[in-house]
Amino acid sequence: MGLEPGRVAGMLKAALAEEGHIVCHATLGTDTPAICSGFATHPRGREASLAMRLARAGVLTVVPVQPDQKG
Incomplete structure (x- = not known):
């Protein structure tokens, strides 16, 4: 993606x-x-994210997607 150093x-x-x-x-x-x-899948990410916590609690549904790769 050409992100600046430190962007992620x-x-x-x-x-x-x-x-x-x-x-x-x-x-x-x-x-x-x-x-x-x-x-x-990031250890801290999946624990900190409200959306991910709601999904684990069954309030939201996880629907895996395979996006079109545009390069």
Whole structure:
């Protein structure tokens, strides 16, 4: 993606602090944006994310997607 150095670390820090998540780059701008699979499996990410906690509690449903790879 050509991200600036430290960009991923900054995104992770913000998502953890806000109980949020990181959106998969391949689903940005689509009708079905998805949580980044790397974030969803990150030890701190999956625990901090409100959406991931709600999914584990059965309040939300996890629907894995295979986004079109656009390069």
